[in-house]
Amino acid sequence: MLSAQSAPLVQTTLPVVGANLTTITGRFYERLFEDHPDLLKNLFNRTNQVSGAQREALAGAVAAFATVLVERPGERPDAVLSRIAHKHASLGITPDQYTIVGRHLMAAVGEVLGDAVTPQIAAAWEEVYWLMANALIALEARLYAQAQVAEGDVWRTLEIAERHEESAHAVSLVLRRPDGLPLPPFRPGQYVGVRVRLPDGARQIRQYSLSSAPGQKTWRITVKREHRADGSVPDGEVSSRLHAHARVGDALDVSLPFGDLVLPEGDGPLLLASAGIGVTPMLSMLDHLALASSPRRVVVVHADRSPADHVHRDEQAELVGRLPHASLHRWYESGAADLTGPGVSAGRADLDGLDLPSGTTAYLCGPLPFMRAVRGQLLDKGLSPSAVHYEVFGPDLWLGK
The missing domain is CATH 2.40.30.10 (Translation factors)
Structure with missing residues (x-):
């Protein structure tokens, strides 16, 4: 929770800081890599730096975290941070790296916003950073302890x-x-x-x-x-x-393995929705359910460019066939007419005609436009936002949206 003196300053300056966050994070990465070029070569994804995706993701995460602090001060923002912590653990991030990041991030804030950043405002936003950093450090320490390894030894x-x-x-x-x-x-x-x-x-x-x-x-x-x-x-x-x-x-x-999009225990109904290479975590879930002869109701949705592009297509169908209460629904932008049998449609995924049992928990993985569209359809069907979980390959551009 923000201190009493910092909370009003962050709330007042959040609109202007938020409007400039992508510029700030862009300058932050420039400073960081000028001072530590090995980080760009050996830790950060160079392609995401070129595309700008990483700075957008960082800006979204900071904005989402700060918004929770000022608008819902009694709420723990772990949901914002859990996915980041798992990504960091799979990279072997250690606490000392947060000091380096904090120094360059706060310097970037000062460079971009100039005289508008008074010492009091700078101190308030530094508090935001360290609340976020310390929360991540604690989450990552817990992940390393669960894996029974020293911090970063992954x-x-x-x-x-x-x-x-x-x-x-x-x-x-x-x-x-x-x-x-x-x-x-x-x-x-x-x-x-x-x-x-x-x-x-x-x-x-x-x-x-x-x-x-x-x-x-x-x-x-x-x-x-x-x-x-x-x-x-x-x-x-x-x-x-x-x-x-x-x-x-x-x-x-x-x-070592990390990630918070994981199959829940119990016997509740599931929706596993994927597009493209997003099928991979769903295959692990289906394989596990099939090996356990699970009686759970499972609705499996997949969208792809064509049947030829659908990776592990036959394996996915075979795993669904081994589950007594599972159904498979596939959409292809082209080539759907080449397949016979139920559950194959042409075009983009459309869940309107699917019957989802009460209490369904949904798991999504694929391109962001696909996941946003599916999430919207699920909310229209009455699923609670808390029942919809997702995984993003690469920077999480959904944060802060």
Whole structure:
């Protein structure tokens, strides 16, 4: 909770700070990388820096956190921070890095807003930052403790046991420990970080959902090769490298599993909605449910460009078929007429005709426009906002929206 002297200052200045946050975060990253160039090479996603997605995500997170502090002071903003904490843990972020970030972020505020930032206003916004930073540090410490590792000690060397071409643009890699021992447990829906050395010496990290059930000796990730047809930002550095060079027997640096989009315990009904490569965490959930012969009511929704682009299409259908109370509904922008059988439609996903049982919990993963559209339809059907959960690959541009 903000102090009595800081709360009115933050509330008064939130509109002007919020209006300039993207500029502030842009200047923050410039300062940070000028002072610590290795962070851009070895920690931050360079593609997201070029596209501007990372500065937008940081601005959204700060704005959302500050808004909670001033508008709902009795509320714990952990929901805003949980997803960030899991991402940070999969990167191995440590508390000392928050001091570096805070110094450059507050300096960027002063540079962008100039004389409008009095010492009192600067102190109030520094309090906002450290409330957010300390909350994240505490959440991340809890995640490291649950994983039974020291803070930041999340990286392990795994071996590629199998490689499978899943589509023209996606490949799955089955990972194992070199000594053959079991891998750490995870919860269905979680992801791992993969750290890859690139030709210029940088070690870039990307997160990939585990796309099979827990409790096995191996993990599986499915990597979509990112390609920007308009050339606005470079093609995916890590995904392109893995597609071109990752082979059976190669070693990969892989983090422990994290992520807060996880299958809930119990017997309540579920909606698993995905688009594109967003199918991967849903596959882990479905695989887990099928192995447990779950009697839960499960409605599975998937949208894609075409059946050929639908990664793990046959596997998804097979897993749904093993569940006695599950149904599968697919939408394709093209090629739907090439498939026979129920549950296949042309166009974009439309949940209007789906019957969702009372008490359904929804899990979404895919591009933001898809998730926003599905979330809106679910709210129209009467689902509580608290019953709709989502996962974003890359910076979370939904925060603060």
